Amino acid sequence: MTKKILALFLLISSISYAQYTIKGAMSPEIKTDWVILYRLEGTKQVFVNNTTIQTDSVMISGKKQAVSSFQIKLPTSAKPGAYRATYKLEGAGFVDFFFNKENVSFIFNPEYPQQSIAFSASSENKIYTDFLSDVSIVQQKLDSIQVAVLKNPSLDLAKEYNMALKKVDSVQAIYAQLTEGKYVAPFVKASSRSNPPKIFTSINGYIDNITKTYFDGLDFSNKTLVNSSFLTNRMLDYIFYINYTENEKEQQALFKTSIKTILDKIDDITYKRDIIQFLIEQFEETKNLEIIDYLFEKHYNNLPVTLQNKKFKEEKLALFAIEVGRIAPDFSWQENGRNLKLSTLNDAENYVLVFWSTSCSHCLREIPQLHTYMNSKPNMNVIAFGLENDAMVWETYTKNNLKGWHNVLGLNKWENKTARTYQVYATPTYIILDKNKKIIAKPNEFKDVKEFIEKL
Template structure:
């Protein structure tokens, strides 16, 4: 997943004493699994709690009031379930397929029944409706099949959201999803995006809409990205929590797409802010500081190491190290890692070691792939929920760093060819 957007602690003040439970009925295969519940602050996922089990029912306690999207991550099956919270109890059960991946989710609470229905309708509108409209053209109005098609098209074309009005977050999510949908970008003007970001109520940060909407905003503003971003940041006010969260998201987007000039400009602005910095922006500033050329690369204590007896990255002794963040499911990693393998003997001859840090969520898949490579590999087995993303500012795989013997960052190559060129290995 080369340079793709990734696969959030903003709590609402609706009821500071609010507390609710999420209960999940799971098959026996998952009864010994670690299951985690995450809330959102923009594109950042915030760990809420770890499930406690009783009779194949996993229960999460949420101690603070929260309205927004939630995600339950089932580590053993490397699968996730998205749901909506209206600060009320949630319950559902899951079913697994023959490969122990989640095949079906059945919600019991009303709000998530509505959410599931909306998602199903949206899928049909995106995939089935265009085909039905095309097929209808092959029939005359007098054909009975034409009338059936016309009835189904009218049914799918309706977007009645009146049932959501008693659920504030679900209503917000339904009305504003268009800003995050790439196929609808042409219908929305740059100023409409700015109004959406600056005037939306308290649910924007918890909706998962923010980051894809910002990407769409940049696409709409491509004739003058910098000017549009300046206008946006003025509208949202970077001295407010929302303004700082949006600034953080933009810095990460610019980093993802190698828009270094813009990333550096707004990162410098962030560092120079004289107001109180919120945790989200502070984290972005720190992760970028951790990975600047000339900075000492933060240590990584190994959890599931392969091909080494070293306990941490710093314990690995070499004249230089290539640190590569990768995943067994990353197609670009599949294309680039073999090129490192071809040059590994030459690298070793120069006392250069490779250390792979994997963002796999399935340790069996990680070990199967990592054992094919002779260099050191490790993984926390948490996918994008691992500590690597925040500590090392990892937004895509593969990502490379070249370190010296003292773990100081010498280079941040974009591709494996750049790594080998920098090290003069041919």
């Protein structure tokens, strides 16, 4: 009886401490010494584990090659899902895979991770990559027939198109059956294209069909799809590639239309908030203020107040407060006994707002040059915002050297509230405004100021 109890205890213990292994190898080897593993949840990355990278020699295509390899253990309690191994902070610096209670092993090229990944262990990942490969081959054949007819509408390729379409449908049906009950099943279903039953002879008709059927296989309520990069990648493709034009004004309108189309399909209000925040960050990269404002004003601000992230909103709005095209943040000062305000100043057609300091040698060289130059520009004025820790030197310098300017004293230097609002990290910092105080340029140096003003 004692032996049976001991055997049962050992069995339970071995199960309790069992682990899954994630093994990855990068070829060619890469000069980095760490990998961080995340689980994807919506648009967020949840930290799971991290490890170091080793250099090993392995046989690849019959030749010994050096690879960068890593291994991460996951407990039996690890959640099934989409996971991301990150090895670089910029560029193509991560690889995504699925985990569903099985060991995962793969090799990939670190410069082209997702395109080159090959799995040696993990039935879920193997069958999904096989599906992507097989369906891509037959889909490309179908697309090539369609493109040929679009180039030459007189071609009669209806028979060939129908045969190719049947092959696509057959591959999709086979893998739908093979993945039934598996974690990757929703991805196989969502990856299936809605190909038209008949070939198009019109480019406009073809493009219109792609746009209208783009979301046919996508279920925005499916948690498996939501907690992966799949849906977010599809959204980005729809916004930036499917709805594309070279006309800048039309593109802005297309951005707004495509964004609304996507958000209208999302019922989960929390997920909708996360997607809006995600899109704001995407347009942040190109500083597309019009679309960022649109996302805040038409979508984010309409969310329940309890769901809105006040800190996120304040940080993003502050980040773009001094971008070209924005109205310059307001501030006030006293001048010759009068209370003045930037927003109500009306004594010039354009203004040069310059943040400077008497303790800055670079400023003491450029500010006199700016003063001399601006004397020849009667329709312009300067607002010289001095960042100082003490008023005495500033008062003497401005009184003797900067006559005719609006001179503003900003105490506490780098901690000055206005300086922080304008994100001033160095002096001199130049900002050129129009009569309405809209920012029209942010030159780097005095020579750039002159160059811009001469073009006005």
